[in-house]
Amino acid sequence: xxxxxxxxxxxxxxxxxxxxxxxxxxxxxxxxxxxxxxxxxxxxxxxxxxxxxxxxxxxxxxxxxxxxxxxxxxxxxxxxxxxxxxxxxxxxxxxxxxxxxxxxxxxxxxxxxxxxxxxxxxxxxxxxxxxxxxxxxxxxxxxxxxxxxxxxxxxxxxxxxxxxxxxxxxxxxxxxxxxxxxxxxxxxxxxxxxxxxxxxxxxxxxxxxxxxxxxxxxxxxxxxxxxxxxxxxxxxxxxxxxxxxxxxx
Numbered sequence: 001x002x003x004x005x006x007x008x009x010x011x012x013x014x015x016x017x018x019x020x021x022x023x024x025x026x027x028x029x030x031x032x033x034x035x036x037x038x039x040x041x042x043x044x045x046x047x048x049x050x051x052x053x054x055x056x057x058x059x060x061x062x063x064x065x066x067x068x069x070x071x072x073x074x075x076x077x078x079x080x081x082x083x084x085x086x087x088x089x090x091x092x093x094x095x096x097x098x099x100x101x102x103x104x105x106x107x108x109x110x111x112x113x114x115x116x117x118x119x120x121x122x123x124x125x126x127x128x129x130x131x132x133x134x135x136x137x138x139x140x141x142x143x144x145x146x147x148x149x150x151x152x153x154x155x156x157x158x159x160x161x162x163x164x165x166x167x168x169x170x171x172x173x174x175x176x177x178x179x180x181x182x183x184x185x186x187x188x189x190x191x192x193x194x195x196x197x198x199x200x201x202x203x204x205x206x207x208x209x210x211x212x213x214x215x216x217x218x219x220x221x222x223x224x225x226x227x228x229x230x231x232x233x234x235x236x237x238x239x240x241x242x243x244x245x246x247x248x249x
Contacts, residue, residue, distance in 0.1 A: 002031050002208075003174070008165040009039055012138065016049060019102035019125065019133030021160050024140040026167030029209030033108050035165070036140045040106055048099040051106065058112040061120060072103060085124060092125070092134040102136040111141035115153045122157045169206035176201045178208065179215070192218075193231040200235065214239065 012022060026032050043051050052071030059067060065084050069076035074091050076084035095103050105121075107113060125135035139145065139161075149158025170178070179197050183189045192200075196218075204211035217238060222230045 002035060002167060002170075004165055004167075005035050005038075008163060009042065011163045012039060013042065013046070015162065016043070016046065016101050016104060016136055019136040020162050021122075021157065022136070022138045022163040022165075023145070023161050024138065024165045024167070025143055025145055027169065027207075028142055029207040030167040030169065031208045032140050032142075032167055035167070036106055036108055036138065039138070043104055046101070049101045050095055050099075050103040052103065054105065054107045057107055057109050058114075059117070060114065061116050064113075064117045064120070068105075071105070088124065089127070089134055093127070096134060102133060105135055105137045106140070107137065108140045110139040111144045111148070113139075115148075115151075118154060118157055122160065170208060171206065172198075172201040172204075175204055175206070175208070175211050178211070182215075191230060193229065195232050196230055196235055199232055203239070 008024075015022065024032050024035060040051060040053060043049060050072065052068070054067060054071070056063065056067060062078050062081070065076055065081060065088075066078065068074075068088060069084060072088065072091055074084070074087050076087065092103050095101070121135075121137060125133055125137065127134045146158075148154050149161070176197050179192065179200065180189070183191055200211060200214055200218075204214065214235075218230050218234060221234060221238060225234075227234070
């Protein structure tokens with residue numbers, strides 16, 4: 001569990017009844033998508049809660065509407081965007097009235113969503129002069145995203161964002177804790193030596209993705225070599241700078 005993510009997830013679940021916008025941001029490789037994936041898994045287990053996950057955030061407005069229609073089981077005509085606007089809102093209103101939950105929309109890599117689509121989404125989910133929300137949208141993206149919300153075009157949306165989770169680079173101690181947790185979950189807490197765990201955490205540049213990539217390469221190599229335990233020797237064999245140097249004549 002990444003720092004702050006558990007509290008954020010609890011707040012997200014409590015906001016499923018009121019809707020609005022939430023935001024997850026951080027540098028690449030810090031676990032944003034995994035956090036969103038875990039959140040989606042938890043939300044999908046809530047009875048009667050409709051959860052849609054957008055697959056193509058870079059779409060133009062027409063395709064953006066088409067995907068929203070598919071996610072919420074609404075047949076939309078590309079030639080009648082206003083009709084699609086009304087039909088989506090009617091579907092969401094019915095869902096809100098029948099379940100007391102707002103439908104949830106999850107958008108990963110949201111830094112690629114155009115200003116036009118983000119503005120349309122803000123207007124689309126606003127109801128009764130902005131006093132109610134018809135949707136709960138969770139945006140997840142890198143650090144370009146909060147900067148965009150300071151622009152005049154997107155400031156109205158930025159001012160409506162409620163819960164925010166900002167993922168920071170992890171310390172070596174936090175990365176070691178993560179490795180211990182992952183090994184325990186895998187059922188073999190002794191697979192890596194303590195020295196290797198410290199070495200991995202110290203060479204991962206405070207980045208969870210880099211740590212996982214190095215660990216995966218170690219595991220694959222250990223499986224090929226049929227090693228019962230992985231230690232520092234294999235780490236330096238794989239990642240030592242001298243490994244990539246050409247031999248001198």
